Amino acid sequence: MNAPLSVPLDATDRRLIQATQAGLPLVPRPYHVLAEQLGLSPEEVIVRLQRMLDLGIIRRLGAIPNHYALGYRANGMTVWDVADEVVDALGERVGALEFVSHCYRRPRHPPDWPYNLFAMVHGRSREEVETKARAIRALLGTACRNHDILYSTRILKKTGLRLTG
Amino acid sequence: MMDSLDRALINGLQGGFPICERPFAAVAARFGCDEATVIERLRALVESGTLSRFGPLYNAERMGGAVCLAAMAVPAEDFDRVAEAVNRHPEVAHNYAREHQLNMWFVLATETPAQLQDVIQHIEAETGLRVHAMPRIREYFVELRLKA
Numbered sequence: 001m002n003a004p005l006s007v008p009l010d011a012t013d014r015r016l017i018q019a020t021q022a023g024l025p026l027v028p029r030p031y032h033v034l035a036e037q038l039g040l041s042p043e044e045v046i047v048r049l050q051r052m053l054d055l056g057i058i059r060r061l062g063a064i065p066n067h068y069a070l071g072y073r074a075n076g077m078t079v080w081d082v083a084d085e086v087v088d089a090l091g092e093r094v095g096a097l098e099f100v101s102h103c104y105r106r107p108r109h110p111p112d113w114p115y116n117l118f119a120m121v122h123g124r125s126r127e128e129v130e131t132k133a134r135a136i137r138a139l140l141g142t143a144c145r146n147h148d149i150l151y152s153t154r155i156l157k158k159t160g161l162r163l164t165g
Numbered sequence: 166m167m168d169s170l171d172r173a174l175i176n177g178l179q180g181g182f183p184i185c186e187r188p189f190a191a192v193a194a195r196f197g198c199d200e201a202t203v204i205e206r207l208r209a210l211v212e213s214g215t216l217s218r219f220g221p222l223y224n225a226e227r228m229g230g231a232v233c234l235a236a237m238a239v240p241a242e243d244f245d246r247v248a249e250a251v252n253r254h255p256e257v258a259h260n261y262a263r264e265h266q267l268n269m270w271f272v273l274a275t276e277t278p279a280q281l282q283d284v285i286q287h288i289e290a291e292t293g294l295r296v297h298a299m300p301r302i303r304e305y306f307v308e309l310r311l312k313a
Contacts, residue, residue, distance in 0.1 A: 009228060017228075023218035026208045028187055028200060042186070049184050049221070057228060058221040059307070060180035063207070069215045070175070070312075077263065077270070088303060095306025103305040106234065109297045113236075113267065116302075148265070156260035157252045157271070 009057070012040070016048055072122040074151065076129035078136060079115035081108070081146040087117055090140055094119050097139070099132045114146060126151065167215065170196060174206055175216070176312055231278040232258075234299040235285065236267040237292070244268070250291045256284045267297065 009017070015038055025033045031049070035042040052058045067075070082090055087105055094117065095103035102120040119136060123129040133149055167175075173196050183191045189207075190200040210216045225232055239247045244262075251257055251271055260271035275281050285296045 017221075017223060020220050021223060022220070023211065024220040026204050026211070026219065028189060028204065030188065031184065032186070046184050052221075053184070055227065056224055059224045061184070061221050062178040062180050062182040063175055063210075063219050064217045064222060065175055065179070066214055066217045069213070075261075091303065091305040100306060102307050104301045105303040105305070106299040106301060109299075112238070113297060118299075150263040150265045150267075150270070152261040152263050152270075154262040156248045156262055156269070157257055158259050 012038075012044075013048060013052065013057075016045065016052075020049075067122055071124050074123040074126045074129045076121045076123065076126070076133065077150040077152075078119045078121055078129075078133050079148050079150065080117040080119070080136070080140060080144050081114045082117045082140060083143045083145070084116070086143045090143055091117055093139055094136055097132075097135065100136075115148065121149075167210075170198065170202075171206055171210060171215075174203065175210065178207075178219075225274050229276070231273075231275050231281050232301075233273045233281050234301070235271055235273060235288075236297045236299060237269045237294050238267050239269050239292075239294060247292050247294065251288055254284055254288065256280065 016034070019034055019037060024030045027033055029042075031045045032042045034040075035045045038045070049058070049061075053061060080094075091103060091105055094100055097119075099121055100119045101122060102118070104118045105116055106118055108114055108116050121129050121132045121136075123132065129149065129151075133147070137144065137147065177196065178192065182188060185191055187200065189203045193200045193203050196203065207216070207219050211219055237247070237251075247269065248260065248262075251269065252260055254273075256273050256275050258272045258274045260269065262268060263270050273281055273284055275284065281298075285298060289296050
């Protein structure tokens with residue numbers, strides 16, 4: 001397991017998360033505007049955000065593109081049945097491929113679901129996703145018994161994670 | 166339409182945005198423009214929906230919450246009813262229809278790990294269908310950076 005440790009957040013951190021989860025103010029001094037909204041000093045906002053970034057509570061800070069708007073219309077969840085003894089070593093290598101955006105090991109659910117390695121691949125077309133999947137197949141070699149690509153056909157809900165409290 | 170500056174901003178700012186007094190001014194030189202132009206372009210990209218947003222991407226698990234992928238095999242004639250029942254739960258963050266016998270894939274995010282099981286049991290009771298929990302055993306990589 002490499003589940004990340006959770007880090008304690010105080011009430012001020014939570015207010016700062018709520019104030020920024022939909023985005024930063026697009027103004028010359030965004031952290032000063034946040035400070036004003038929250039009744040904090042700008043220095044405190046900057047220190048708290050930097051701490052959350054250093055601890056991985058903020059994965060990254062910047063532009064979050066909409067992949068459909070950028071023309072990435074084919075969203076393929078590639079799934080692989082890889083021998084347990086080698087799945088971790090191979091998963092690291094699949095995750096390192098530049099076109100793989102997410103790569104995880106997950107439990108099998110036999111007989112319906114034999115796959116234990118998931119790699120998300122985005123492309124402008126299904127052909128592009130399939131070319132990328134062939135590269136993953138080549139990397140996995142004989143350790144891979146079976147695979148599939150599940151394309152998304154509809155987004156049924158996409159609200160993202162929201163702190164409500 | 167996006168021009169080369171828009172593309173450069175999207176490609177160059179998917180992380181590493183500075184936390185300082187004038188962050189847009191700090192990055193402007195790198196793109197060969199000024200602070201006001203960076204702000205104006207980013208505003209337009211958010212307004213047009215090219216960017217979902219501009220700011221922090223938070224990691225729910227690091228905040229003490231739990232996240233789990235789940236999948237269901239939903240009969241076609243029942244698909245809309247089940248989608249509605251699943252989506253009604255605020256813990257369902259994303260839900261996608263996919264081409265497979267397991268044709269509904271959703272992400273559950275809860276404030277505590279114990280709540281995950283509760284939500285799954287509720288969904289199974291409401292829909293009469295089995296929910297396959299696919300929790301992450303290991304994470305090898307997560308970094309969605311798309312080239313514009």
